[in-house]
Amino acid sequence: MTPQHGPRRARIxxxxxxxxxxxxxxxxAEIHALDRALVVVSVDPDVGEPIPGDAAGPQLRQYTDDIEQVRVMYFVTALRTVVVVAYIEV
Incomplete structure (x- = not known):
């Protein structure tokens, strides 16, 4: 029997x-809160809300965790293997 693995995570x-x-x-506590938010984004890069902007560059997204009080702005590379964090607010 082949072991079941979870979804592949994007690199941060x-x-x-x-x-x-x-x-x-x-x-x-802030490091732990940020780490949790980064795990969420790496597992599902589409979890954040798109931020309106210029279509010429990558689509900037925002993920906010209201419980942990963390906000991360990021974009995802074309192959969806890397999430580039542009801004952190803890």
Whole structure:
């Protein structure tokens, strides 16, 4: 019998500005909350709401977890294997 695996997760990458925001997060509770939100986005990149904008670039999306008080703005690469986080708010 072949073992059943869950859906393949997209890899998470950070823009330069999001990486700087990440460096400023020091609270363990905030890191845990952000980690949970990133797992949600990596499992289902379509979970966030599209943000209206220019169609020339990648579609920017926003995922908000009201319970954990986290907001992540991101876009997904063409092959849907990488989620690039552009903005973090914890």
């Amino acid at each position: 990458a950070f823009s330069d500005s999001a990486a700087k925001q990440l460096e400023n997060i020091t609270s363990e």
